[in-house]
Amino acid sequence: MSRRQVNPNARRFAESSSLPVASALHQKSRSSPLLSVGLILVGAFLLIGYSYSGSGSSSDREALSKDGGDTSCTAEVLRAIPLMRKVYGESMRKVLHVGPDTCAVVSKLLKEDDLEAWGVEPYDLEDANDNCKSLVRKGIVRLADIKFNLPYKEKSFSLVIVSDALDYLSPKYLNKTLPELARVSEDGLVLFAGYPGQQRAKGVELSKFGRPAKLRSQSWWIRYFVQTGLQENDSVAKKFEQVLNKKAYKPSCQIFHLSPDH
Ligand SMILES: *[C@@H]1O[C@H](CO)[C@@H](O)[C@H](O)[C@H]1NC(C)=O
Ligand SMILES: *[C@@H]1O[C@H](CO)[C@@H](O)[C@H](O)[C@H]1NC(C)=O
Numbered sequence: 001m002s003r004r005q006v007n008p009n010a011r012r013f014a015e016s017s018s019l020p021v022a023s024a025l026h027q028k029s030r031s032s033p034l035l036s037v038g039l040i041l042v043g044a045f046l047l048i049g050y051s052y053s054g055s056g057s058s059s060d061r062e063a064l065s066k067d068g069g070d071t072s073c074t075a076e077v078l079r080a081i082p083l084m085r086k087v088y089g090e091s092m093r094k095v096l097h098v099g100p101d102t103c104a105v106v107s108k109l110l111k112e113d114d115l116e117a118w119g120v121e122p123y124d125l126e127d128a129n130d131n132c133k134s135l136v137r138k139g140i141v142r143l144a145d146i147k148f149n150l151p152y153k154e155k156s157f158s159l160v161i162v163s164d165a166l167d168y169l170s171p172k173y174l175n176k177t178l179p180e181l182a183r184v185s186e187d188g189l190v191l192f193a194g195y196p197g198q199q200r201a202k203g204v205e206l207s208k209f210g211r212p213a214k215l216r217s218q219s220w221w222i223r224y225f226v227q228t229g230l231q232e233n234d235s236v237a238k239k240f241e242q243v244l245n246k247k248a249y250k251p252s253c254q255i256f257h258l259s260p261d262h
Contacts, residue, residue, distance in 0.1 A: 073163040073192035073253040074101045078108055080251065084161075084190065085112070087239045091158050091187035098122065098181065099163035099192075100208070103132035103141055118157070122146045122165045123208050147173045152184045155262070160185040163192035163253070167213040171224070178230060182260040188233055189258040193221065198252075218254055231259040 077097065085092055095117045097105040102119030109117035119141040125132065135141040144151060146165055160181050169177055182189055194215040216224075225232060236257040244251070 072100070073167075073194060074099050074105060076192055076251055076253040076255075077105050077161060077163045080192075080255070081108060081112070083240065083243050083247070083249070084159075086243050087236055088159055088188065094118075094156075094158045096120065096152070096157040096160045096184065097163070098146060098160065099165045103128060103135055105161075105163075106135060106141055107131060118142075120144050120146065120150065146177050146180075150180055150184055154183055155186040155260075156184045158185070158187045159190065160188070160260075161190045161192070164194070164213075166191060167194050167215055168209045168211060170214075174224070175228060178228065182230070182258070182262075185260040187260070188236065189260055191221075191256040191258065192253045193256070194253055221254065221256060225256070225258065229261075231261050233257045233259045 077099070093115060095109055095115065096119070097109065097117065098120040099105070100121065100123050102121045106117045106119040109115055117140070119135070121141060121143050122145065125136060125141075125143050128136065132141065136143070142151060147169070162181060166174060166177070178189075194213060196215045196217050198213075198215055222232075224230075240255070240257060243249075
C-alpha cells in the first residue's frame with residue numbers, strides 16, 4: 001500500500017488484480033470480524049465493477065484511484081493538466097508543482113509543448129526511479145521542507161500548483177507556507193486539497209508524512225483565505241468550472257484558484 005514506488009505503472013498493473021483486497025484483509029482481519037466481512041463485500045464489488053468497466057479514460061482514472069487504495073490529489077493534478085492549460089493559457093508557461101510524487105507531475109508537464117516545469121518534493125525521494133533521480137540531478141526537482149522558505153526568488157514561476165501537501169500542515173505552518181507559495185508565483189496559485197472523509201492510507205501517511213491528513217471542508221478553506229488575505233481568482237475559477245461542466249468531469253479533490261496578489 002506504499003505510495004513510494006519505483007515504477008508507478010508496473011505497480012499499478014500488478015495491483016489491479018485481487019491483490020489490494022487480499023492485503024487489506026490481511027492487515028485488518030485482527031481488528032474486527034465485521035470489518036472483514038465488510039471488506040470482502042467491498043472487495044467483491046470492486047472486482048465486479050472492475051471487470052465490467054470498459055477501457056478508455058474511465059479505466060485510467062480508476063487505475064489511479066486504485067493506486068494504494070487511497071485518493072491522491074497529485075493523481076488529480078495529472079488528469080487536470082489539459083484542463084488547466086485551457087483555462088490558464090499563457091500563465092501556464094513556467095510551472096512549479098509542489099507535492100508528493102512531484103516527479104510524475106513534472107515529467108508529464110515537460111511533455112507538454114511550450115511549457116517549462118519544476119518540482120518540489122516535500123517528503124522523501126528514497127525510492128525515486130531513474131527518471132526522477134535524473135530530474136533531481138538536473139535541479140528540476142528539489143527535496144525541500146515546505147515549512148521553511150522555498151529555495152526560489154520572487155515570481156520565479158508563472159503558475160504554482162500544490163497538491164496534497166497542505167493537508168499535512170497545521171494552520172500555524174499554513175500561515176507561513178501559503179504566502180511563501182504565493183511569493184514565488186507571478187500569475188497564480190492552484191491548490192488541490194482532499195475532501196473531508198476521503199480515504200487515505202493511514203500507515204503510509206504516518207511513515208511518510210509524519211501525521212495523518214487533516215482534510216478540510218470548502219468553507220474552512222474559504223474562511224482561511226479570507227482571514228489570511230488570499231484572494232481567489234474568480235474569473236479563472238468560473239472558466240475552470242465551465243470547462244469541467246463541458247467535459248462532465250468531476251474532480252475527486254477540491255481545487256482552488258488563488259491570485260498571488262503582490
Ligand atoms: C494564521 O493567520 C491568521 C491571519 O493572520 C490569524 O488570524 C491566525 O490566528 C493564524 N493562525 C495561527 C495558528 O497562527
Ligand atoms: C486570474 O488569473 C489569470 C490567469 O492566470 C490572470 O491573467 C489574471 O490576472 C488573474 N486575476 C487576478 C485578479 O489575479
